[in-house]
Amino acid sequence: xxxxxDPNEVIRVDGLSHRYGRRVIYEGLSFSVAQGRLLGLLGKNxxxxxxxxxxxxxxxxxxxxxxxxxxxxxxALSPDAKRRIGLVFEGHLAxxxxxxxxxxxxxxxxxxxxxxDVFTDLIGRLGLPGHHRIRNMSEGQRSQVxxxxxxxxxxxxxxxxxxxMGLDAGYxxxxxxxxxxxxxxxxxTVLVTSHVVQDMERLVDDVIFLRRGGDIxxxxxxxxxxxxxxxxxxxxxxxRLPRPDDVLHAVDREPDGSVSLFAFADPDRVTAALAAxxxxxxxxxxVPMTLEDAxxxxxxxx
Amino acid sequence: xxxxxxxxxxxxxxxxLVILGGNLAFCAYLYLDIRHQFRVEHAEMLFYQxxxxxxxxxxxxxxxxxxxxxxxxxxxxxxxxxxxxxxxxMHLPIGLTALILIHLAIGLTALGLILAIDAAALALTVGxxxxxxxxxxxxxxxxxxxxxxxxxxxGLTLTLLEPRRRYQVTNLALALGGTAWLCHLSDDYGAYxxxxxxxxxxxxxxxxxxxxxxxxxxxxxx
Numbered sequence: 001x002x003x004x005x006d007p008n009e010v011i012r013v014d015g016l017s018h019r020y021g022r023r024v025i026y027e028g029l030s031f032s033v034a035q036g037r038l039l040g041l042l043g044k045n046x047x048x049x050x051x052x053x054x055x056x057x058x059x060x061x062x063x064x065x066x067x068x069x070x071x072x073x074x075x076a077l078s079p080d081a082k083r084r085i086g087l088v089f090e091g092h093l094a095x096x097x098x099x100x101x102x103x104x105x106x107x108x109x110x111x112x113x114x115x116x117d118v119f120t121d122l123i124g125r126l127g128l129p130g131h132h133r134i135r136n137m138s139e140g141q142r143s144q145v146x147x148x149x150x151x152x153x154x155x156x157x158x159x160x161x162x163x164x165m166g167l168d169a170g171y172x173x174x175x176x177x178x179x180x181x182x183x184x185x186x187x188x189t190v191l192v193t194s195h196v197v198q199d200m201e202r203l204v205d206d207v208i209f210l211r212r213g214g215d216i217x218x219x220x221x222x223x224x225x226x227x228x229x230x231x232x233x234x235x236x237x238x239x240r241l242p243r244p245d246d247v248l249h250a251v252d253r254e255p256d257g258s259v260s261l262f263a264f265a266d267p268d269r270v271t272a273a274l275a276a277x278x279x280x281x282x283x284x285x286x287v288p289m290t291l292e293d294a295x296x297x298x299x300x301x302x
Numbered sequence: 303x304x305x306x307x308x309x310x311x312x313x314x315x316x317x318x319l320v321i322l323g324g325n326l327a328f329c330a331y332l333y334l335d336i337r338h339q340f341r342v343e344h345a346e347m348l349f350y351q352x353x354x355x356x357x358x359x360x361x362x363x364x365x366x367x368x369x370x371x372x373x374x375x376x377x378x379x380x381x382x383x384x385x386x387x388x389x390x391x392m393h394l395p396i397g398l399t400a401l402i403l404i405h406l407a408i409g410l411t412a413l414g415l416i417l418a419i420d421a422a423a424l425a426l427t428v429g430x431x432x433x434x435x436x437x438x439x440x441x442x443x444x445x446x447x448x449x450x451x452x453x454x455x456x457g458l459t460l461t462l463l464e465p466r467r468r469y470q471v472t473n474l475a476l477a478l479g480g481t482a483w484l485c486h487l488s489d490d491y492g493a494y495x496x497x498x499x500x501x502x503x504x505x506x507x508x509x510x511x512x513x514x515x516x517x518x519x520x521x522x523x524x
Contacts, residue, residue, distance in 0.1 A: 059389060061521045075521055079395035087393050093386060097313050106312075109305045110395050 008035040010157050010189040011056065015065035016053060017214075025051050026214030028065070033206075035156070038183055038190040040200040040221075043210035046298050049193045050090070052210070053161045056191070057087055070157065083111060084283070086155035090162045092146040094134050100145060101130035104152075105238035122148035122178065140171035147175055151182055158183070160192040164199065176202055197292040208297055221291070228294050230287040231270055233263040235279060247285035252298055260287075262297035303404060306391075310378070310408045315379035320411050321370055325416050328366055333430075336360070339430050352436060358489055360424055363444060367417055367467030368482050374413045375458035378405070383462050390519055402516045406509055407461065413455050417448050439491050442482035446494040449505055450485035456508035457481060464515035473515070481505055 018025045025048040029202040033039050043049050054060040055067050061075040068074065070081045077085070095103055100123055108114045122144055143163065150158060156178075159249060164172055180203055183190050194200065200207065200221070207224060209217040217224075228249075235242075241259060242251050247269050250262040263270050267284045275281050289297065336359050339348060351357040359426040391401060424444055429437035457478030464470045484501060488494070494501065 057389075057393070059520065060393075079397060082393055083395040085393075089386075089389060093390055095313075095387065095390065096385075098309075099379075100314060102308075106305050106309050192467065 003060050008281065009033070010035050011191065012068045013056075013065070016055070016062050016066075016067055018048070018055065018060070018063035019063050024213065027106055027110060029214045029216060030065075031208060031216060031218045033189060033191060036187045037206055038180070038204045039195045039208060040204035041191060041208050041210060042197060042295055042299075044199065044212075045214050047210045048214070049210060053191075053193060056159060057161075060149050063193060069133075078286045083153070084156045086139070086150035086153050086158045088146055088150055088158070088160040088163050092139065092163070094142060094146050094149075096135035097133070099131045099133050100128060103134065103149065106148050107153070111153045114267045115152045115154050118154075118182070118193055119148045119152035122151070122283065125174070138164035140168060143167055143171060147178065151178075154186070156189065158188055158190045158192075159188070160194075162193050162195060164194045164196045172196065172199060179203065195246065196288055197295045201291045209295070211299055225289070225291065225294060227264050228289075228298060229263055229265070229295065230271075230289050230297055231263065231267065232258055232287055233270075233274060233279070233282040233287040234280050234285075235259055235260060237279065242274055245273060245277075250300060252297075252301065260297070262294075306396075306404050307328065307408060308499065310405065313381065313410075314374075314377055314412060317373070318416075321373050321377070322416055322419070323442060325366065325370060325420055328363070329420065329427070332360055332363060332423065333427045335362070336427055336431055345431075356491055358443065358491075360428065360440060360444070361489060362418065363424060364486065364489065365450075366449050367420060367448045368454040368485075370416055370420075371451035371454030371456075371495075372458050372478075374409055374416075375413075375455045375462065378409045379459055379462040388463075388519065398516060398520055399513055402463075403509070406456075406512060409455060409459070410452065413451060414469075416452050420444075421448060429478075442492045442495055442498075443489070445498055446485040446501060449501055450482050453481035453485060453505045453508070454478060456512065460512050460515055460522055463512060463519055465504055465519045469515065469518075477508055477511070479506070510516065 004049065006065065009032050010235065011031075013029055013031050016029040017027050027050075035134075036231075041052065047242055051060065055062055056069055056072045056074050058069075058077050066073065070084055072081045095106070098106065104116075106118055108116070126144055128137070128141065133147060137145070143166075147163075160179075162287060163175060167175065176199055178193055179190070182188065192200075192203065204221055207222050238257065240251060242248055244250055247265050248263050249260055252260045252262075254260055261270060263273075265273070269284065270284060271281050287293075315362070339359065348359070348374065352359065354420045391405075392398065395399065421444065423443060424440055425437045428440040457473065460473040461470050466471055486502070
């Protein structure tokens with residue numbers, strides 16, 4: 001976490017609250033993103049990821065609190081700030097009526113740092129002629145055009161809202177590899193959401209887990225994967241499950257009847273927590289996790 | 303500015319050419335219709351009908367500009383709204399007010415060119431069969447109809463940009479319905495001669511009014 005006046009801070013959200021009618025999405029949400037970090041915003045459907053992206057993109061004004069991007073309020077970004085932010089909208093939104101050449105001709109004059117080499121490199125991989133119209137492209141091809149346009153802007157901050165939508169594994173990998181290389185090489189800050197959680201392992205330094213009601217965990221991916229653990233206790237109480245508490249973050253009954261425990265704690269603390277709940281001292285087996293397993297363990301299946 | 307003109311031209315050119323073609327076809331119809339009447343009736347009778355009874359030989363033109371304005375607005379904004387593409391334009395490094403005003407200027411220019419062609423065709427057609435004073439009168443009589451075209455464009459723009467349903471209905475009723483109605487209150491010769499500038503001013507007020515739904519769209523729209 002950066003300090004409030006850190007000049008390297010690219011995004012700062014302070015006490016953000018937002019609601020749709022009476023439905024509270026967040027209450028007092030706070031986090032920040034430092035320059036050069038790649039951050040994944042993860043959460044289940046309906047927790048407000050898209051709302052947060054809309055707030056950061058300036059398409060919603062916060063009900064309370066502040067949301068600053070590149071030092072400016074996100075809902076009142078100056079043209080200069082917008083020039084430094086590359087947005088990839090959900091569904092790879094683009095001017096479909098344009099051809100590849102036309103869309104570059106349209107966007108290039110807006111951005112003084114336009115990098116034609118980046119655009120032509122990515123588009124060259126498609127093997128499509130410049131007069132190919134975007135509406136006639138597959139979702140994967142369109143994603144390459146959109147990514148090419150955003151990267152050619154040479155922005156300081158990239159915000160990608162569910163870039164995986166509609167992409168097969170090959171295009172996802174291409175998109176991801178290109179993005180990681182580009183971001184690391186140019187010290188870019190990236191905020192990304194995706195429904196394909198396992199991709200984040202290849203991409204991000206930090207993660208934000210967003211849970212219903214605005215409960216948030218911001219941590220480095222490395223630290224999260226090192227501290228969050230999945231255990232299988234050998235319990236002989238088929239009718240009773242341990243309750244989540246200060247040590248046991250989540251408890252789940254698996255389809256085969258076994259019990260999964262998720263905790264930010266070593267086996268000794270988990271055993272003690274189980275004993276405190278009257279489960280004795282069962283043998284614990286630690287289960288290795290992918291990020292997706294950990295994500296489900298942390299946020300729950302339902 | 304040039305980039306926005308380029309984008310709008312790429313988007314609008316197909317629809318604009320179709321609308322232009324429709325208006326040219328109407329102009330041809332108007333010419334042929336009046337010529338036909340002069341072929342089957344004595345010119346004196348037609349002059350009498352025009353000057354004494356107040357018959358309009360070009361009344362079919364009445365709602366054509368309104369339809370043209372509405373179609374231009376639909377061609378320009380409906381794809382942006384339906385496909386949520388307006389967000390792309392709103393993230394361009396330009397202020398929202400300038401962005402909207404430039405879009406309106408482009409749409410009004412596209413519409414104005416067609417309406418100018420309609421007006422010229424009307425003046426030439428009437429001028430070919432009637433004395434010159436009738437051509438001037440025809441332009442004065444058709445001027446509120448042409449303004450209705452602008453009102454139709456701006457009114458539908460206000461409606462399409464508006465993200466809230468109840469305001470959309472209000473805009474449709476007041477901005478489009480109200481002003482279009484105001485422009486068609488009378489089809490007497492020169493009926494709007496003294497009110498034309500007032501009506502024009504009222505319609506022009508819809509230009510700054512379009513900024514309000516655009517701001518609502520920006521901060522919480524679709």
